[in-house]
Amino acid sequence: MDEKQIISRLNTEQAEAVRTAEGPLLILAGAGSGKTRVLVHRISYLINVLGVWPGSILAITFTNKAADEMKSRVEDLIGPDSGKIWVMTFHAACVRILRRHAEELGYTRYFTIYDSDDSLSVMKDIFKAKRIDTKRFREKQVLALISSAKNELVSPDRYAETAGKDFYSREVGSLYEEYQKRLLASNAMDFDDLIGKTIELFKRFPDILGLYQDKFRYLMVDEYQDTNTAQFSLISLLAEKYRNLCVVGDDDQSIYRFRGANIRNILNFEQIFPDAKVIRLEQNYRSTGNILEAANAVIRNNRGRKDKKLWTENEEGAQVRFRTFENGYEEADFAADEIRRSVSEGKASYRDYAVLYRTNAQSRLFEEKFIFRSIPYKLVGGVNFYARKEIKDLLAYLKTVNNAVDDLAVSRIVNVPKRGIGQTTMTKIQNFAYDGGLSLYDAAVRVGEISQISASAAGKVRSFTGFIERLREEAGQLSVSSLLKKVVEETGYKDMVKAQDDEETASDRLGNIEELVNKAVQYETQNENPTLSGFLEEVALIADIDSVSDGDDKVLLMTLHAAKGLEFPKVYMAGMEEGIFPGYMSINSEDALAAIEEERRLCYVGITRAEKLLTLMAARERMVRGNLERFPVSRFVREIPREMLESGKAPASRTRLSLPGSGPLGPAKAFAPSGKAAGGNAAFGRSFPGGRASGGLSGGGVSSVRKSANAPKPEAAKKTSAGAPSKGTLSYAVGDQVNHVKFGNGVVREIVDRKKDFEVAVDFPAWGTKRFLAAYANLKKVE
DNA sequence: GTGCCTGCTCACGGG
DNA sequence: GAGCAGGCAC
Numbered sequence: 001m002d003e004k005q006i007i008s009r010l011n012t013e014q015a016e017a018v019r020t021a022e023g024p025l026l027i028l029a030g031a032g033s034g035k036t037r038v039l040v041h042r043i044s045y046l047i048n049v050l051g052v053w054p055g056s057i058l059a060i061t062f063t064n065k066a067a068d069e070m071k072s073r074v075e076d077l078i079g080p081d082s083g084k085i086w087v088m089t090f091h092a093a094c095v096r097i098l099r100r101h102a103e104e105l106g107y108t109r110y111f112t113i114y115d116s117d118d119s120l121s122v123m124k125d126i127f128k129a130k131r132i133d134t135k136r137f138r139e140k141q142v143l144a145l146i147s148s149a150k151n152e153l154v155s156p157d158r159y160a161e162t163a164g165k166d167f168y169s170r171e172v173g174s175l176y177e178e179y180q181k182r183l184l185a186s187n188a189m190d191f192d193d194l195i196g197k198t199i200e201l202f203k204r205f206p207d208i209l210g211l212y213q214d215k216f217r218y219l220m221v222d223e224y225q226d227t228n229t230a231q232f233s234l235i236s237l238l239a240e241k242y243r244n245l246c247v248v249g250d251d252d253q254s255i256y257r258f259r260g261a262n263i264r265n266i267l268n269f270e271q272i273f274p275d276a277k278v279i280r281l282e283q284n285y286r287s288t289g290n291i292l293e294a295a296n297a298v299i300r301n302n303r304g305r306k307d308k309k310l311w312t313e314n315e316e317g318a319q320v321r322f323r324t325f326e327n328g329y330e331e332a333d334f335a336a337d338e339i340r341r342s343v344s345e346g347k348a349s350y351r352d353y354a355v356l357y358r359t360n361a362q363s364r365l366f367e368e369k370f371i372f373r374s375i376p377y378k379l380v381g382g383v384n385f386y387a388r389k390e391i392k393d394l395l396a397y398l399k400t401v402n403n404a405v406d407d408l409a410v411s412r413i414v415n416v417p418k419r420g421i422g423q424t425t426m427t428k429i430q431n432f433a434y435d436g437g438l439s440l441y442d443a444a445v446r447v448g449e450i451s452q453i454s455a456s457a458a459g460k461v462r463s464f465t466g467f468i469e470r471l472r473e474e475a476g477q478l479s480v481s482s483l484l485k486k487v488v489e490e491t492g493y494k495d496m497v498k499a500q501d502d503e504e505t506a507s508d509r510l511g512n513i514e515e516l517v518n519k520a521v522q523y524e525t526q527n528e529n530p531t532l533s534g535f536l537e538e539v540a541l542i543a544d545i546d547s548v549s550d551g552d553d554k555v556l557l558m559t560l561h562a563a564k565g566l567e568f569p570k571v572y573m574a575g576m577e578e579g580i581f582p583g584y585m586s587i588n589s590e591d592a593l594a595a596i597e598e599e600r601r602l603c604y605v606g607i608t609r610a611e612k613l614l615t616l617m618a619a620r621e622r623m624v625r626g627n628l629e630r631f632p633v634s635r636f637v638r639e640i641p642r643e644m645l646e647s648g649k650a651p652a653s654r655t656r657l658s659l660p661g662s663g664p665l666g667p668a669k670a671f672a673p674s675g676k677a678a679g680g681n682a683a684f685g686r687s688f689p690g691g692r693a694s695g696g697l698s699g700g701g702v703s704s705v706r707k708s709a710n711a712p713k714p715e716a717a718k719k720t721s722a723g724a725p726s727k728g729t730l731s732y733a734v735g736d737q738v739n740h741v742k743f744g745n746g747v748v749r750e751i752v753d754r755k756k757d758f759e760v761a762v763d764f765p766a767w768g769t770k771r772f773l774a775a776y777a778n779l780k781k782v783e
Numbered sequence: 784g785t786g787c788c789t790g791c792t793c794a795c796g797g798g
Numbered sequence: 799g800a801g802c803a804g805g806c807a808c
Contacts, residue, residue, distance in 0.1 A: 062798075091798060116797085140793090191798055258796060359795050361799085381797085422784050500786095543798060561796050583795055602796085625794065626799050 001077060003049045006041050010034075017246075017279045018042045021050055021218070024239075024273035025246040026266070030310045031295070031608035032286030032567065035248050039220060040070060042246065043085065044077040046218055054084035058216040058238070061089055062223045064546040066565060070222075086216070090231055091191060091541050094198040098189075099533075101201055101208060110403045110533050112188040113540035117387060118408055119143055119179075119190050126178050137171065146176045150192035151228040151260030153199065156180055185439070186406045195230045202237050213241040223565075224249030224269075228260035236272075245273070251306050252299050255561060255602045257594075267306065284310045284608075286567050288317025290644065291614050295607040297640045302597045310608075319646035320607075321615040322637060328365050328575075328622040335572045335617070336369040339555060343375075350376055354556040354568040356606050358581040361625075362574060363557050370555065380548055380558035386539055390497065390509045391516055395539065397487045398480075401471045402532045405439040414444070417496035420460045428452050429461070441465070467491075480535045481520035488513060560606045571610035573603075576618040577631035603636045616645075732781040738762060739780045748779075 007015045014034060017027050018041045029035035039059065046052040061067045067088050075082040086093060095113070102109045114122070123139040126132075149159055156177040163169035183189060189197060202209035219239050221227065224247035227235070239245035247269065254263045270276050284292055292312050299305070325331040335355055342348045355366055360381055370377045385391060393416050399409035415421045432450045433443035447453055447461040467490065475483055488494060497509045523538060524530045548556065548566075556568070560581075575581055581603070586595035607614060616637055621630045637645075732738050736748050750761040762779070 089798075138793095194798095256797080259798075361794085384797090418785080420784080424784080541798075559796065585795060623799090 001044060001048050003045070006045055006049070010038070010041060011283060013279055013281050013283075014038050014041075017281070018045050020246075020277055020279070021046055021052075022244055024243055024269075024276040026224075026269045026273075026276050026278045027246065027248040027281060028278065028306060028308065029248050029250055029281040030284060030308060031250065031253065031605070032284040033281035033310070034285055035222070035281060036066075036070060036073070038281070039222060039248060040073045040077060042220070043074050047078055047081065052218060054078070054081045055086075056215060056217045057220070058086045058093065058218070059088075059220040060093060060222065060235075061087070062226060063543055063565070064089060064092070064541070065543075065548065066222060067092075068546075089541065090234070091194050092537075094194040094234075095537055095541070097198055097212065098194065098201070101205075104205060104208070105197055105201060106184060107187055107189070107197075108403070110187065112186065112399050112403050112406045112409065113194070113537060114183065114188050114190045114408070115387070115540060116143075116191075117392070118188075121408055121412075122179060122182055123175070126175060126182065130175075130178070132171075132175075137168075137175075142172055142175050145172050146179060147192050148260055149176065150196050151230050153196065153230055153233060182407075186408060187403050188406055188408070192230070195234060199230060199234050199237065202234075209237060210241075213238060217242045217244055219245045221245075221247045222249075223253075225251050225254035225263060225266045226256045226261045227265050229262050229265075230260075232262065232265045243273075252302070252308075252601055253564065253605050255564065255598060255605060257598050267304070280308060282308055282310055284312040285314070286611055287312065287608060288314050288612060290317050290319050291607060291610050291612075294320045294614070294640045294644055295604055297644065298600060298607065298636050299604040301639050302600055304597070318613055320640065320644060321613070322576075322645045322647040323615060323617050324633070324647075325617065325619045326621070328362075328619045329369075331574055331617050331619045331622075332365040332369040335366065335574070335615070336373045336375055340373050340375055348570065349553055350555045351553045352569040353572070354558065354563065354566070354570075354609065355572045355574060356558060356560050356563050356609065357574045358560060358583060358602075359575075360559060362580075366557055366574070370557075375555055376553065377555040377557055378548065378552060380556060380562050384543075385512070385515070386542060388509070388512055390493070390512055394484065394487060394493065394513065394516060395536065397468075397471070397491070398484065398532060398536060400441065400468055401475050401483070402536060404441040404468070404472075407433075407440045410440045410444070414440075414464060417491055417493055419464060421457070421464065425453060425457045425461065441468070475532060479520075479524055480530060480532055481517055481524060483532070484517055484520050488517070560602050563609050564605050567609055567611055569611045570613040570615075571606070572615045572617060573606050574617050575622075576616045576634040576637050577622075578634055579629070579631040580622075580624075581634055581636070600636060732779065737782040739782050745782055 006018065010018060011034075014037065017025070017038050021042075027035065027038065029038070043057060043059065046057060047054055059067075059070060061070060071082065071085075071087045074085065074087065086096075088096070098105075098107075098111070099109045102111055120139055120143065123143055127134060127137070127139055154162075156173060159176055160170065160173035163173045183193065202212070216238055219235060221235055226249075235245065235247075247266070249266050251263060251266050254261060254266070257263070270278060287295070289312055292310055292314075296309060323331075323334060325334060339348075339350070339353050343350055357363065357366075363379055363381075367377070367379065386395070393413060396409040396412040399406050400413065404410070411426065414426065428450055429440060429443045429447065432438070432446075433440050436443065438446075443450075444461050445465050447458045447465075450458075453461070471483065471486065474486070478486070494510060494513065497506050497513075501509060519539070520535060523535050527534065556566075560573075579587065582596050582599035586592065586599050589595040618633050618637065619631075621628055623629075730751065732748055734748050734751055737745055738748055739745050746762040748761070749763050
């Protein structure tokens with residue numbers, strides 16, 4: 001494709017952006033203004049017109065889905081050479097660099113990537129080991145602080161320095177240090193480390209940085225408004241030498257402040273790069289005039305944004321609709337009914353629709369109604385596939401084979417499925433590992449040297465390590481999927497699932513296992529050089545949204561966050577209520593102003609997803625965490641001038657809220673739906689406007705449901721009798737001194753002959769009298 | 784050693 | 799409403 005062809009497909013501003021190949025460039029790309037089009041054509045221009053070598057281009061996106069889309073569109077334009085371009089997410093690019101240079105930083109190239117669940121497990125272990133009072137510190141909170149520290153490039157050392165005398169900060173600092181120590185010992189990095197360690201690599205080894213600066217002479221960053229300080233620093237380092245940095249973003253769509261996104265990166269780009277060229281893309285090709293006007297009306301209430309106004313040549317289209325309902329059920333039913341009707345009348349396909357909401361918890365009602373009306377849908381988000389227990393277990397086997405010093409993976413699977421290696425044995429192995437500076441796995445291999453472990457327990461440990469050894473030997477010859485299948489078969493994992501779950505759950509989980517095997521096969525076919533660590537890496541970096549494909553004729557259900565970058569002919573935005581959206585957390589937050597502006601940007605993102613028809617929905621009352629709450633209509637709805645909204649009849653609803661005027665809101669601080677602020681008395685917590693205390697709804701009703709759900713099943717009796725140990729005889733009598741693993745030595749005070757076993761009462765000097773069943777207590781007579 | 788029950792806590796968004 | 803730690807029963 002030559003220059004003329006490329007330019008002919010673009011408008012004036014787009015063409016200018018494509019032609020600006022050298023120097024810093026900021027493209028302010030409004031929603032639906034064709035920014036992917038610009039990026040793709042810019043790459044084509046660099047290669048086809050300027051003769052740039054494809055391997056010297058690095059294009060960074062935030063999701064794999066965006067990267068894949070860009071890759072395939074570039075391939076359409078320039079052909080197979082496109083494979084040489086690095087089009088990938090921040091995290092993937094960093095992993096690729098780190099695998100090559102991990103040794104320099106004290107890791108091996110087989111390092112494991114920890115997701116947030118993994119990080120939480122590590123932190124819980126640390127809390128236990130350091131006996132941290134969980135009333136004063138919370139694991140998640142500490143992790144959040146560590147994460148923000150990493151996003152701001154604050155090392156444990158510097159954290160400790162700046163903590164000063166503040167007790168809390170000092171403690172967090174020491175937890176941060178310990179956390180990093182454990183990750184390094186496990187040859188593991190968390191998501192933030194992937195960025196941070198790459199920066200560390202570049203800063204400590206200027207020659208390595210130089211290598212990549214020379215390689216990536218042309219840098220492009222998509223969704224630039226969502227970069228955090230660390231990511232910005234990474235880009236700056238790479239761009240320092242040749243300064244060919246093109247960033248594309250929209251400050252109005254910055255919605256990831258909570259995970260460290262620094263909106264100043266885009267707002268101050270021209271200060272940081274004074275010679276930067278700025279190009280604005282303000283023509284929208286996606287939405288109707290009415291939808292765009294509504295979006296503009298909402299977003300103009302934000303301060304501190306770059307001035308811009310989207311416009312379109314598209315038709316005005318239908319008015320934006322606003323519907324109110326008695327409750328969340330009616331809201332969901334309305335959308336389901338409309339969708340089903342217009343599809344059955346042949347006016348639309350399921351894939352034309354998306355339902356967007358603020359929180360994942362809101363999806364349930366829609367799922368119910370969609371199932372009830374047989375509407376095919378796909379739920380994006382919620383519990384990530386790779387976060388499911390069975391998937392994490394099986395992957396932990398692969399991780400152990402790949403990186404045996406990953407203590408977290410080892411402790412996850414050492415007794416899953418059950419092989420009789422319980423907490424007691426594990427504690428002994430852990431102590432041995434700790435004393436000798438060994439990994440858990442190495443300690444387990446040397447189980448014979450641990451004197452307190454009985455021969456039978458040691459045998460069980462050996463059969464585990466033997467199994468891993470065999471897998472490791474075969475890993476060289478076997479494909480990833482064959483290795484995975486072997487793990488599933490030889491551990492008896494499926495039998496465990498069938499035995500411990502009810503039929504429906506078991507079939508779900510077995511399906512997930514099949515799905516994982518499929519993913520492994522898919523990975524092998526799609527990669528020229530498939531490796532075990534390559535597969536684990538791909539799996540670690542995948543996001544739920546990545547699985548959404550245009551092929552399925554399904555309604556999409558997802559959060560507003562997940563919807564960024566997507567577009568649909570018809571969009572429903574649910575839960576347009578004060579307290580839901582904007583959420584009460586932002587209304588009540590310390591910097592409510594900034595928090596609500598971020599919510600407003602989220603609303604803007606939602607509105608601009610719609611091409612032809614947008615429906616805003618609100619319910620008068622809804623169940624929030626088991627409590628019935630009432631919320632007024634969202635301020636965002638009120639920010640759209642009345643005459644722009646069509647608030648016609650809502651067939652599913654009998655009573656409708658009248659549309660409130662656009663006057664100022666009442667006191668925002670009134671929201672405290674969780675009841676926390678009221679010192680535990682839930683009735684006082686529900687202080688919604690005009691609130692009536694609907695006490696009594698939570699307690700009794702909920703627990704009676706739980707009871708009936710857990711009614712004993714007929715097979716319960718069978719299970720227990722099968723698993724019970726035999727009674728046998730005792731090696732000690734009343735008055736004897738005995739030893740217990742946890743409580744130490746004590747004196748037997750009483751032995752009672754129960755039907756199946758002896759009940760033994762023992763006096764311990766430090767613990768008082770404890771009662772055990774002999775078969776389980778494993779008491780040993782002290783001679 | 785393990786499974787089950789209970790009470791407690793937490794609770795927005797996600798790579 | 800859900801997930802989890804801790805206690806209890808077998």
